[in-house]
Amino acid sequence: MTGASPSPAMFQRRWAWGLFTVLILGLPALGVWWRTPPDLPRHAPMPGFDLVDQSGTPLATSELRGDVVLVDFIFTRCPDVCPLLTAQADRLEQGLPDRPLLGVPIRLVSITVDPAYDTPAVLAEYAAVRGLDLSRWQFLTGDPTTVQQVIAGFQTMADRLGDGPEGIPNIAHSERFLLVDAQGVIRGYYRSDEEGLREVARDAHRLARSGGS
Numbered sequence: 001m002t003g004a005s006p007s008p009a010m011f012q013r014r015w016a017w018g019l020f021t022v023l024i025l026g027l028p029a030l031g032v033w034w035r036t037p038p039d040l041p042r043h044a045p046m047p048g049f050d051l052v053d054q055s056g057t058p059l060a061t062s063e064l065r066g067d068v069v070l071v072d073f074i075f076t077r078c079p080d081v082c083p084l085l086t087a088q089a090d091r092l093e094q095g096l097p098d099r100p101l102l103g104v105p106i107r108l109v110s111i112t113v114d115p116a117y118d119t120p121a122v123l124a125e126y127a128a129v130r131g132l133d134l135s136r137w138q139f140l141t142g143d144p145t146t147v148q149q150v151i152a153g154f155q156t157m158a159d160r161l162g163d164g165p166e167g168i169p170n171i172a173h174s175e176r177f178l179l180v181d182a183q184g185v186i187r188g189y190y191r192s193d194e195e196g197l198r199e200v201a202r203d204a205h206r207l208a209r210s211g212g213s
Contacts, residue, residue, distance in 0.1 A: 040179075040203060041207055043186040047153020051111070051142040054123040059138060061184065067105045069098065070200065071178040072192075073158065075114035075138075076126040077168045081175055086110070086130060088192050089177070092201055103209040104182050106157040108137040113158035113173045115147040154178060154186065179204055182212025 046069075048061045072089055074082040089108055096106050110120035118126075123139040141147065151158050151173075158173040177200045179188040185209065190200040207213070 015106045040181075040187040040207070043188075044155055046180050046184045046186060047150050049142070049146065049150045049153075051140040051146070051150070052120055053140055054120050054127055054134065054137040056120040059140060064107065064109070064180070065184050066182050066212065067107045068182055068204050068212050069180040070106070070108045070204060071154065071180060072108075072110050072176070073113050073156065074110050075112050075125060075169075075171060075173075076118050076122055077114060078171070079098045079168065085175060085192055086126075086132075088197055090130070090132055090202075092177075092197060093133060095201060096190055096205060097208075104212040105136065106204055106208050109140060110137070111147065111150065112173050113147070113151065114127070115141045115144045117169075140168075156189075179207070 046061060046064070050060045053059050070089070070092060072085055089110065093108055103128055105116060112123065118139075118141050120141060123141060127134055127137075127139060135158070143149075148158070156174040156178075158171055158178070161170045161172055164170050174189075175192050177190045177192060177196065178186055179190065179200055181187050188200070188202075189204060190196040
């Protein structure tokens with residue numbers, strides 16, 4: 001003897017219960033996928049420093065805590081690599097949200113490797129000529145010895161290899177973007193090519209959206 005077919009009302013209840021189960025079990029997993037940043041490595045802590053920006057305003061490491069920070073190294077007299085790095089950083093700045101939903105702000109910091117020449121006024125002109133938005137982007141300089149210590153603290157380098165035409169220095173330095181989380185830990189070093197830009201933008205956005213760590 002076969003059992004009676006389920007009534008329409010029973011079928012609707014079973015369908016509703018199945019949908020409820022899928023939502024209860026599935027949404028937390030979706031939330032983890034959406035909110036959790038990739039398992040980024042943890043490098044050294046960001047070095048402590050007291051530098052000044054393009055407006056002459058002091059900036060200490062402690063003032064960057066709580067934000068996700070993208071860092072690169074340039075100098076204003078650089079004829080080739082630095083203009084490209086700055087243009088790429090400008091693309092990043094324009095493409096990243098200031099504060100993702102329920103997240104923390106994203107900031108950009110460009111540190112000169114030629115601080116004896118790159119005074120705040122020189123850095124301000126460098127940014128103005130390029131029409132850069134400095135609402136969350138600062139160009140930093142300071143005492144040459146201090147700047148060299150900061151560069152080393154970021155586990156990178158800058159070596160003056162002599163002077164080129166018209167006395168413009170030839171300075172070998174990092175061409176990568178560094179990603180620092182809201183706790184001040186360096187989480188990645190990224191190439192400045194198209195693939196590297198996509199990766200650093202993705203990781204910065206997801207770190208910021210998850211609270212910065």
